[in-house]
Amino acid sequence: xxxxxxxxxxxxxxxxxxxxxxxxxxxxxxxxxxxxxxxxxxxxxxxxxxxxxxxxxxxxxxxxxxxxxxxxxxxxxxxxxxxxxxxxxxxxxxxxxxxxxxxxxxxxxxxxxxxxxxxxxxxxxxxxxxxxxxxxxxxxxxxxxxxxxxxxxxxxxxxxxxxxxxxxxxxxxxxxxxxxxxxxxxxxxxxxxxxxxxxxxxxxxxxxxxxxxxxxxxxxxxxxxxxxxxxxxxxxxxxxxxxxxxxxxxxxxxxxxxxxxxxxxxxxxxxxxxxxxxxxxxxxxxxxxxxxxxxxxxxxxxxxxxxxxxxxxxxxxxxxx
Numbered sequence: 001x002x003x004x005x006x007x008x009x010x011x012x013x014x015x016x017x018x019x020x021x022x023x024x025x026x027x028x029x030x031x032x033x034x035x036x037x038x039x040x041x042x043x044x045x046x047x048x049x050x051x052x053x054x055x056x057x058x059x060x061x062x063x064x065x066x067x068x069x070x071x072x073x074x075x076x077x078x079x080x081x082x083x084x085x086x087x088x089x090x091x092x093x094x095x096x097x098x099x100x101x102x103x104x105x106x107x108x109x110x111x112x113x114x115x116x117x118x119x120x121x122x123x124x125x126x127x128x129x130x131x132x133x134x135x136x137x138x139x140x141x142x143x144x145x146x147x148x149x150x151x152x153x154x155x156x157x158x159x160x161x162x163x164x165x166x167x168x169x170x171x172x173x174x175x176x177x178x179x180x181x182x183x184x185x186x187x188x189x190x191x192x193x194x195x196x197x198x199x200x201x202x203x204x205x206x207x208x209x210x211x212x213x214x215x216x217x218x219x220x221x222x223x224x225x226x227x228x229x230x231x232x233x234x235x236x237x238x239x240x241x242x243x244x245x246x247x248x249x250x251x252x253x254x255x256x257x258x259x260x261x262x263x264x265x266x267x268x269x270x271x272x273x274x275x276x277x278x279x280x281x282x283x284x285x286x287x288x289x290x291x292x293x294x295x296x297x298x299x300x301x302x303x304x305x306x307x308x309x310x311x312x313x314x315x316x317x318x319x320x321x
Contacts, residue, residue, distance in 0.1 A: 010208040011201055014176055015056055017063060023172055023200070024164035025053050031159070032057060036064045039105060043129055043138045045153060047145035048161025051201035054141045058110045061139070065105055073100040076110045093128050096136035107136045114140045115147035122149045129155055163198025166190075172200065176207050183216040191222040194231065202226075229256045229267065234274045241316035242280070249313050254306075264305025268296050271312070284319050291315050 016022045019029050028046075035041035046054040055076075062074040075095045092109055100107045111117075117125065126149070129138050138156075142148055145158060164172075170189050177184050184192075196202040209225045210217045223230055233256050240249035257267055272292040275285060295308045 010176070010204045014204055016053075016060060019057075019060055019064065022053055022057055022060065024168035024198075025057065025161055028057065028159045028161060031157075032061055036061060039065075041137055041157075043133075043156040044140070045145060045148065045156035045158045046139065046141045046161060047143070047158060049143060049163060049199070051196075051199035052161045052163060053200065054161055055110070055112060058108075058139045058141070062108050062110075065108070066100070066103060069102045073103065073105075073107045074110065075107070076112065078112045092125070093132070096128060096132040099135050106134070108139060109136050110139045110141065112141045113143070115142035115144050119149065122152060126151045126155070164200060165198070166193045169193045169196065169198065169200075169203055172203060173207065176204065180207075180211055182207070182211060184210075185216060185218060187219040188217045188222050191219040195222060195226040195228045223260070227261050227266075229260045229262060229270055231270070231274060231277075234267075234270050235278070237313070238271065238274060238278065238316065241313040242284075242319070244317045246314060246317050249316075250310055253309060253313065264299045264309060265296065267309065268292055268299065268312075272296075287319050288316060291319075 019033055022029050032041075032044075046058070048054060058076075059074075062070045066073045075092070077091060092111075096107065096109055098107075111125070114122075114125075125138075129152070140148065140152070140156060145153065145160075169192065173184060173189050173192055176182070192203055192206055195206065206222060206226055207217075210221060213221060215221075220230075222228075233252070237249050237253045237256065240246075240252060253267070256262070262270075272289060275288050275292065278285065291312060295312045298308050299305055
């Protein structure tokens with residue numbers, strides 16, 4: 001069944017299919033290009049946060065190597081769905097043991113989120129990588145390379161992906177806005193970068209959500225769609241607390257939380273980010289950031305968010321005094 005291109009989800013519609021379109025990971029792309037040019041590559045380990053191009057670069061690599069036959073010679077599996085040893089012993093091994101179709105190059109096995117694999121499954125993967133290195137190369141993707149056992153890391157060329165810069169994000173926004181005939185002002189572009197934190201997938205999802213509005217995309221529209229508090233409002237809350245206006249600060253914070261539908265963890269991350277940008281005494285800033293860490297830990301452990309946030313604002317007032 002053919003998918004209507006207009007109804008296609010934008011994260012797939014605008015996923016780069018060649019190296020030239022991949023943004024923000026030039027230090028990785030250049031080395032991968034060299035592997036493709038030589039027609040020879042080692043096992044690879046891609047480490048980095050979500051939404052920065054690990055899967056995209058793996059797909060682009062397969063398409064560059066195998067051309068129109070890439071789907072026959074490329075296996076993608078998500079280790080977070082299939083964490084056990086059986087997926088390595090059966091699915092991966094069955095694919096890796098046979099030679100590639102219409103090429104002399106080895107097949108490619110792409111294991112996404114492989115830091116979710118159990119230690120036993122990782123040991124089985126290590127043995128499979130050794131046994132079938134003649135017919136398959138492995139690309140392992142993870143958020144934290146420290147969760148991958150050392151024997152696997154030592155068998156791979158490790159590449160660390162970074163969040164995209166503001167320049168790269170704005171370039172992507174402009175590219176999509178041109179193709180979709182969207183009007184996006186400068187403040188909205190900056191807001192998209194702030195909300196996304198350099199996550200390309202989130203950028204594209206925000207743009208697709210904004211596209212249903214017929215008006216030009218504005219800063220406030222971006223914050224509303226992303227359920228993200230305006231940085232100015234968070235800054236006002238913090239300054240009120242530092243000035244000793246505890247009740248006003250608390251009321252403003254509750255208004256920000258309810259207006260934007262934020263959880264305690266959402267707002268504490270924004271508070272911490274705003275503290276970093278404030279022009280205040282460094283010793284006060286350090287104590288405030290340390291306190292944010294304590295409150296975040298308590299929220300993760302299940303404490304009441306409103307009591308913890310009120311305590312946070314109260315402590316800010318004492319730090320400035």
